[in-house]
Amino acid sequence: MDNIDKRKRLEDNPFSYQITKNKTVFLEYHGKQIKILKGKDAEKFLERIEEAENEKEVQLILAKITGNFKRGNERRK
16 A cells, blocks of 8 residues: 555545435545546445545545546646
């Protein structure tokens, strides 16, 4: 696990998610919505989250599922 997050960016817990009543999952990065999962994708995601052993694994799952959405030209708050 240490080899994956060499720059220690996941330690700040930049990713979060919210689940609605109808099992739609909203993925966020620093509070901004970046992806929506519905149906089987949402179910698969929730299963993976339940299997995670700690918060760092949850952050890694969230980072992987959001994919390569950052391109380096985003502004920081």
